[in-house]
Amino acid sequence: MRKSKSLPKRRRASSRATASVTLGDVAQLAGVSPMTVSRALNRPELVTPDTLERVHRVIERTGYVPNLLAGGLASSRSRLVAAIVPSITNGIFVETVQALTDRLWQAGYQLMLGLSGYPATREDALLSAVLSRRPDGVCLTGINHSPETRKRLLAARIPIVETWDLTPTPIDMLVGFSHEKVGEAVARHLLDKGHRRFGLISADDERASARRRGFVAELARAGLTDVETVVVPAPSTLALGRQAMGTMLDRRARPQVVFCGSDTLAHGVLEEARSRHIDVPGAIALMGFGGLEFTHHTSPPLSTVDVDRSAIGRLAAEVILARISGQSLSDKVIDVGFRIVDRGTT
Amino acid sequence: MRKSKSLPKRRRASSRATASVTLGDVAQLAGVSPMTVSRALNRPELVTPDTLERVHRVIERTGYVPNLLAGGLASSRSRLVAAIVPSITNGIFVETVQALTDRLWQAGYQLMLGLSGYPATREDALLSAVLSRRPDGVCLTGINHSPETRKRLLAARIPIVETWDLTPTPIDMLVGFSHEKVGEAVARHLLDKGHRRFGLISADDERASARRRGFVAELARAGLTDVETVVVPAPSTLALGRQAMGTMLDRRARPQVVFCGSDTLAHGVLEEARSRHIDVPGAIALMGFGGLEFTHHTSPPLSTVDVDRSAIGRLAAEVILARISGQSLSDKVIDVGFRIVDRGTT
């Protein structure tokens, strides 16, 4: 004797051999109906402990893996949430994605990640691919989406959350903060510290531009219209930061303080300054953005604008989950704000 | 008149309102059978150009989005490939993921990304979640997987590719290189350069340990058994690198050269050295690993072990796609190798 029980003969009609065990197989072996197995898996509280155990034993023995394609089709709930971010190379969105992943996982959902690139040329095509999987919700980065994208998202009639930016008119829900305000706040902060000669190194992506705008505008209000500016292509890298700082230092005017579009750029800028034996923050002070790598006491002499990147992801997941479960939210727009962290280096 | 044509009355049986247009709707509006619409979408060469155009016009007009849950269920092909990586925070895997995504996208497949964490405690649970979506292939990081994981992967009867490491006995296919050899090669390289006092700073993940082993073993063969070692918890960060270097420098013996487990650590180590006014590479030379941020001429004074991270992703996609389309591969194991890049700084 090899085994007391064996899998029942299969009644496959198709020629494509799908070797896997189905819910029906489990039901048969456990001596119950398929529906009971389904319940044992999804609403165990509706099933007798005894039946439950029998079912689970069979599942264990057979190595049954539920087919969520079938389940999703039948129930119109894919247990999938899609997130579209420009890139994960510069680190700024990584924690947001991680937080999203974690929170959704807890709730029994999985994240489907899409990378749209800078600029978001592929967002539309990506969206098609994404929507064809029938996600139960979508998380977008930024607030600038093509009319086409907005239309299709609305047509999908699922919760949508935009992140990492602020607008009074989101597609649906929003978790973010104002980049223009960041720029203004940094300018004000540095002005208050007595600086008068400013530099600006940042990438050419949308949100960085908004910060740049706010920064320049606030300085202009203080009568300062002369800002040494170097713009690099997104996404930011250490190397681009070095290069940009090189360009800036090779010019005539040398700023007292440089506001960098991201901490990654700021690190590169620091590298370049150091390799030229320029004292930081003594000769030139640096302000970054994003709050990356600044959690440790051995941090480099950089100040930054700290953003709770995890919170954005967590809250985005939260609002989507709330809406999926039918709750109506008190606020469709959550401003998570930001915080200037001056390590005494500006 | 509002419109010349309108969507047909729906015959939904279910109470859950699924608002979206179906393939059947498109067929009806185009005056063809559902099957023809399906062909127009998936095998257009089998359909008359005329019919094709009519169908596409209706699709355009209605904003039809195919339902891949249904398609996947019917065809047993989800057009989904899953990848499981430990983390995307340290950057080392990011380009691999990007390359995978890109190559698969070209072929009409989408990547479903799973983050298993260090150590891969969640790999098993993740795998369940992943397999329940019926991916057409799976890409894993590393070669150490629980027997349970191996069993279920094998049972899924889909192409599996392990990456970023080397073994003669992969589960199925493999794209990677030997970390032990990396350690040995680095040791040999540094010995040849005349160094005799070595330091080692690395994370406690599996592959880093293998490099460490190779490094120490090769030094031992040269009669050097005294290696200043600091191990930090994975994943690597700049801050951990700084901290580790601090620890090392506070000890008595000061190495001539430090082999860092990752470029990220190396950067942190460099930061710490500089903040202590230790000349790099004059007083202490540094060797990193991974080839991150080393593509630009303004690179910091670090040498590294370059790995073609994109190639790993691209090749992994390639072998999976090949196997999906039924090709048998000449080699199930691809060694992509590595390259020591000495920028004259060791």
Added chain:
DNA sequence: CTGAAAGCGCTAACAC
């Protein structure tokens, strides 16, 4: 080149 019939594996809705 196009269509009709029969499911893919699962769950909603309603019986019992």
Added chain:
DNA sequence: GTGTTAGCGCTTTCAG
């Protein structure tokens, strides 16, 4: 508590 029936939206297969 558990079973039955009838699909979800698509593709396979086979017939024309």
